[in-house]
Amino acid sequence: MSQDAPKRPVQLPLAAAATVAGTYLGAADYLGLPHPDLPAAIAVLIFGAAIIGAAFLLSWAAEAAQVDISAGLAIALLAIVAVLPEYAVDLVFTYQAGQVFAEQGHCVTGGGNPCSLALANMTGANRILVGFGWPLVVLVASVAAARARSDNPRPGRVEFKPAMSVELAYLGVATVYSLTLPLRSSLTLIDAVVFVAIFALYAWRLAQAPPDKPELIGVAEWVGGKPRKSRRGYVIGMFAVAGVIILACAEHFAESLVSTGEQLGVDKFLLVQWVAPLASESPELIVACLYAARLKASQSLATLLSSKVNQWTLLVGTIPIVFALSAGTFSGLPLDGHQRLELLLTAAQSLFAVSILLDHVLTGAAAGVLFGLFGIQFAASIVLSPEANRWVTIVLSGVYIVLALLRLTLRYRHTGRTFKDGIVTPFEKLGKV
Incomplete structure (x- = not known):
């Protein structure tokens, strides 16, 4: 990073300009x-452009923030802002489910009832993030490396530093606990305490990491080169503005996509589970692709890994709290058989995802397996009958768990080291993210 800050790059006002129309339309509606x-198709374009602009702001803010805080903590902050639309959609359905419970004394399931949709968006988003997002990072990073004729990072794989063991370890802890959820009849406040505590410990652990001098270019270099007070003001402002844009646009973006699907006769549950999550996950997916395209594949994967930790701890933990407040009861969110299977499949995929990263590398082969198994469940949910899809879900869950246990057994030394590094090893011994 140069000592003299360069002139303001043109990318910053261009990104801001792309967000204006969508932000106004979204805020005006609220x-x-x-x-x-506007027609749904045009709304998708306008809100989508705003989300892309916000994603650029987030990526620049997260990079510039690394001048003052650790890369891991900066990426975690980015992930929190980027998944705000996921919180918005999930918690709206959860609040509606609580109202249904309060009015009827029980939670009606099936169809498009909010009690059924409360977890559909969350489980779908988590599986999209891992089954589609992680392979996408490998693909984009490989193409970028090939075009740059770069030997580092190597095409076909994404390597990450030992400091990312923090995300992996806490995701592993949350995943082990989440495997008990399919055995329950409800998602309770006790579960909320456990998941929120895991996230709090994860955030505290990241806060202990020292900052390291980053390599900045473009807008991030311009912001990072400013005096400390001005730099921090820009970083906080960019995070805040991006968050407002995402909150104003993401739900409308998702609704526009869902509306288009409904007009085509697609089942609402499938739209909530796949289309809406893809829209709400778009900010972090775009940010991850931006990092990968700039040959920062490790940070790209770190963004999605941090988002996964966030969603599989804080988001899941928030759901029973919102349900209890809405329903006016300490009873947990009821889980029917279908929801328990969805939780089982999501937890099983998460366990497999943790196991394939124990070597601190996501290979093209592993990414292909992730994408292939995700593709099977996606196709099955669309083309098969509910009963047939139920069996596919059970079989795929078993496949994920068996593959994960094989990996964990064969890499048992890596498993212990990863959890030790992620939870207790001083960052000075781990190196930078």
Whole structure:
């Protein structure tokens, strides 16, 4: 990073300009201000452009923040902001489910009832993140490395530093606990305490990491080269603005996609489980692709890994809290058989995902397996009958768990070292992210 900050790059105002229309339309709808009622297809383009602009702001802010805080903590902050739309969608369904419970004394399941949809978006988002997002990072990083004719990072694989053992270890802890959820009849406040505690410990652990001098270019270099007070103001402002844009646009983006699907006769549950999560996951997926395209594949994977930790701890833990507040009861969110299977499949995929990263590398082969298994469950949920899809879910869950146990057994030394490094080893011995 140069000592003299360069002139303001043109990318910053361009990214900001791309967000204006979508942000106004989204905010106007929430605030009751006058705004045009656009066709769904046009709305998708406008809100999508705003989310892309916000993703650029997030990536620049996270990079510039590494001047003052550790890369891991900066990426974790990025992940929290990027998954805000996921929180918004999930918690809306959860709140509605609580109201149904309060009115009827029980939680009606099936169809498009919010009690059934409360977990559909969350489980779908988690599986998209790992089954589609992680392989996407490997693909984009490989293409970028090939175009740059770079030997580092090597095409076909994404390597990460030992400091990312923190994300992996806490994801592993949350995953082991989540494997008990399919055995329950409800998601309770006790589960909330456990998941929120895991996230709090994860955040505290990241906060202990020392900052390290980053290699910045473009907008991030311009922001990072400013005096400390001004730099921190820009970073906080960019995070905040990106968060507002995402909150204003993401739900409308998802609704536009879902509306288009409903017009085509697609089942609402499938839309909530796949289309809406893909829309709400778009900020972090775009940020990850931006990192990968700039040959920062390790940070790219770190972004999605941190998002996974966030969603599989804090988001899951928040759901029973919102349900209890909405329903006016300490009873947990009821889980029917279908929801328990969805939780089983998501937890099993998460366990396999942890196991394949024990060597601190995501290979092209492992990414292919992740994508292939995800593709099977995605196709089965669309083309098969509910009963047939149920059996596919059970079989795939078993496949994930068996593959994970094989990996964990064969790499048992890596398993112990990863959890030790992630939870207790001083960062000075781990190196930078």
